Amino acid sequence: IEGTSLYAVTRKLRxxxxxxxxxxxxxxxxxxxxxxxxxxxxxxxxxxxxxKHNSLLLRLEKCCKLVFFKATKLEQVMLxxxxxxxxxxxxxxxxxIFFRKVAMRRASKRVFQIINEDGHTLTTQEDVVNEFVxxxxxxxGGDRRREFIDLRYLxxxxxxxxxxxxxxxxxxxxxxxxxxxxxFDIAEDKAPGPDGYSSVFYKxxxxxxxxxxxxxxxxxxxTGRLLKQVNTTILALIPKRLRLVLDKLISPSQNAFVPGxxxxxxxxxxQELFAGYNRQGLPMRCALKLICGRHTTRSNGISLVPCYxxxxxxxxxxxxxxxxxxxxxxxxxxxxxxxxxxxFQGVKTRGSDVPxxxxxxxxxxxxxxxxxxxxxxxxxxxxxxxxxxxxxxxxGLHANPQKSQLILSRSAQDVREQLxxxxxFQEGHLPLRYLGLPLLAxxxxxxxxxxxxxxxxxxxxxxxSIQLSFAGRLQLIKxxxxxxxxxxxxxxxxxxxxxxxxxxxxxxxxxxxxxxxxYPKVAWSVVCKPIEEGxxxxxxxxxxxxxxxxxxxxxxIQNNQSSIWIGDGESFSLWHDPWHSLGSLITRFxxxxxxxxxxxxxxxxxxxxxxxWSWPPIMDLECIEILHVLPIIHNGSxxxxxxxxxxxxxxxxxxxxxxxxxxxxxxxxxxx
Numbered sequence: 302i303e304g305t306s307l308y309a310v311t312r313k314l315r316x317x318x319x320x321x322x323x324x325x326x327x328x329x330x331x332x333x334x335x336x337x338x339x340x341x342x343x344x345x346x347x348x349x350x351x352x353k354h355n356s357l358l359l360r361l362e363k364c365c366k367l368v369f370f371k372a373t374k375l376e377q378v379m380l381x382x383x384x385x386x387x388x389x390x391x392x393x394x395x396x397x398i399f400f401r402k403v404a405m406r407r408a409s410k411r412v413f414q415i416i417n418e419d420g421h422t423l424t425t426q427e428d429v430v431n432e433f434v435x436x437x438x439x440x441x442g443g444d445r446r447r448e449f450i451d452l453r454y455l456x457x458x459x460x461x462x463x464x465x466x467x468x469x470x471x472x473x474x475x476x477x478x479x480x481x482x483x484x485f486d487i488a489e490d491k492a493p494g495p496d497g498y499s500s501v502f503y504k505x506x507x508x509x510x511x512x513x514x515x516x517x518x519x520x521x522x523x524t525g526r527l528l529k530q531v532n533t534t535i536l537a538l539i540p541k542r543l544r545l546v547l548d549k550l551i552s553p554s555q556n557a558f559v560p561g562x563x564x565x566x567x568x569x570x571x572q573e574l575f576a577g578y579n580r581q582g583l584p585m586r587c588a589l590k591l592i593c594g595r596h597t598t599r600s601n602g603i604s605l606v607p608c609y610x611x612x613x614x615x616x617x618x619x620x621x622x623x624x625x626x627x628x629x630x631x632x633x634x635x636x637x638x639x640x641x642x643x644x645f646q647g648v649k650t651r652g653s654d655v656p657x658x659x660x661x662x663x664x665x666x667x668x669x670x671x672x673x674x675x676x677x678x679x680x681x682x683x684x685x686x687x688x689x690x691x692x693x694x695x696x697g698l699h700a701n702p703q704k705s706q707l708i709l710s711r712s713a714q715d716v717r718e719q720l721x722x723x724x725x726f727q728e729g730h731l732p733l734r735y736l737g738l739p740l741l742a743x744x745x746x747x748x749x750x751x752x753x754x755x756x757x758x759x760x761x762x763x764x765x766s767i768q769l770s771f772a773g774r775l776q777l778i779k780x781x782x783x784x785x786x787x788x789x790x791x792x793x794x795x796x797x798x799x800x801x802x803x804x805x806x807x808x809x810x811x812x813x814x815x816x817x818x819x820y821p822k823v824a825w826s827v828v829c830k831p832i833e834e835g836x837x838x839x840x841x842x843x844x845x846x847x848x849x850x851x852x853x854x855x856x857x858i859q860n861n862q863s864s865i866w867i868g869d870g871e872s873f874s875l876w877h878d879p880w881h882s883l884g885s886l887i888t889r890f891x892x893x894x895x896x897x898x899x900x901x902x903x904x905x906x907x908x909x910x911x912x913x914w915s916w917p918p919i920m921d922l923e924c925i926e927i928l929h930v931l932p933i934i935h936n937g938s939x940x941x942x943x944x945x946x947x948x949x950x951x952x953x954x955x956x957x958x959x960x961x962x963x964x965x966x967x968x969x970x971x972x973x
Contacts, residue, residue, distance in 0.1 A: 338369040578742035585677035585713035592704035677713035790846040844957035873905040896921040
């Protein structure tokens with residue numbers, strides 16, 4: 302095949318598809334093969350009932366069993382890929398579950414009717430498909446306004462500009478080992494790309510196609526040109542290379558999916574900002590919940606290449622990013638019909654056209670939600686509104702006034718009308734949903750945890766149509782239901798009433814399942830013990846909640862920059878801060894400043910000299926107690942160590958949970 306290496310590979314892969322179709326026809330329907338193998342095995346076993354000592358029939362039965370087990374395994378793998386059930390590896394092995402799940406997925410993915418922008422209901426397949434295509438053509442394609450983006454205005458907003466060493470590390474040649482690892486790191490049960498080939502094919506055929514694949518990918522990183530046939534696939538090598546500097550480029554406020562950061566920090570910070578939000582007498586504040594999206598006409602795309610230039614990205618990595626930005630948006634409508642849309646337009650940057658990347662979430666227009674806080678006065682809100690308008694001009698993301706909300710503190714109700722008129726937002730109220738959790742102004746209550754309980758109910762209800770065994774239900778509780786609890790337990794101290802309700806739902810699902818009858822055979826406290834202690838390995842929610850809260854405490858006390866440490870005493874008040882074991886000294890000794898001749902505004906550093914205490918003589922018999930229990934000051938910096946190495950939530954959970962003696966039969970489960 303003549304052409305570039307990348308073109309030759311794509312043509313060969315495309316030519317290979319008819320061969321696989323022919324091979325599939327020769328092999329026949331997998332489910333039919335299972336049925337035939339089962340019938341043939343049953344026939345042989347019936348003959349063995351007549352002649353039990355026939356050596357030929359015994360060997361034939363053994364061969365039939367191997368054929369049947371192989372066909373059953375192939376059917377199970379096929380159905381598991383279609384059903385997208387990951388938890389079943391450790392539970393049921395029943396094909397009926399797969400069939401039901403596949404049918405449910407097909408029914409949920411099908412669009413039977415849709416209402417267009419004119420309000421007409423479209424019911425035929427062709428009309429539904431055409432409406433999807435035309436909507437995204439208007440959204441992602443068509444005529445757009447061309448904005449002039451001056452790169453000089455982007456530079457001051459860059460959090461970090463790549464150094465020469467970082468730029469050199471990013472543009473280093475991609476090695477053959479990196480390319481191979483990128484293919485082999487993809488799990489075999491992941492969905493195939495638009496070319497129709499999963500990672501299983503590439504791994505199995507690597508001795509044959511590996512050299513050509515490496516040559517084609519190296520060609521892309523050398524020339525920066527990417528074919529449209531390949532442009533829809535996910536190139537794992539670019540994100541892996543960018544991972545070296547992502548933590549420096551991404552704002553510290555973005556903690557999700559960044560190595561070394563925790564999304565729990567954002568949740569805790571937001572909870573702290575809203576604490577006491579509904580109290581009277583506090584400074585006037587307002588929060589803005591912004592729902593941003595693109596208009597369906599004349600909206601701009603987000604230009605990424607100017608941002609790359611601003612951060613000093615260099616070729617050939619910049620050429621590769623530019624090629625990937627030429628995004629082809631594929632949208633699949635009902636009955637498997639699919640079409641490709643050209644989803645980019647040029648944005649002017651000083652006379653040159655660069656591609657823009659248009660992001661689309663959940664199959665709809667690009668939408669984003671963020672929460673911001675500011676002072677509750679008209680001047681501050683107008684400044685915020687001006688910033689939103691400037692951002693919309695460059696990015697095309699506009700705040701949706703019907704969905705965006707303004708949440709006022711209790712002390713800001715007097716300026717409510719003026720602020721709503723300045724923003725044209727809807728008025729909102731707490732609790733506010735943030736990162737999947739409620740933002741509260743007070744302590745978490747049972748009613749605030751209703752979303753968690755409803756989500757558990759919806760998951761259990763979704764499994765009602767599947768005939769699950771006890772092992773399958775147990776695996777679902779461990780992998781799915783417990784993960785929902787962990788996210789909440791990471792951010793809140795859960796009320797005991799909520800914990801009891803969650804355990805009740807899991808206990809009912811475990812012992813009854815879809816049946817209306819049944820009762821717990823074993824106490825729940827026993828079920829939550831490890832298997833070696835006679836339990837089923839389900840984690841105790843109360844103990845897990847304590848362990849996750851302990852992680853936050855550990856993060857605070859092991860950080861030398863934390864505000865709980867005295868340090869040099871410059872940031873602590875001598876009389877008001879609770880640095881002493883007696884607590885706040887001004888509370889314990891209200892007349893202490895006058896009797897000790899130390900001003901009430903004095904810092905702790907006033908009684909520290911060269912790393913040691915230096916208090917003036919205290920003659921007052923009451924205040925002399927301060928000197929009797931002073932904290933001991935050691936030379937050098939203190940350090941906190943966790944026994945056995947680094948902090949482990951698993952180890953802390955093991956401390957809080959109920960323990961029991963190991964059972965004697967546990968060794969039998971492990972085998973010889």
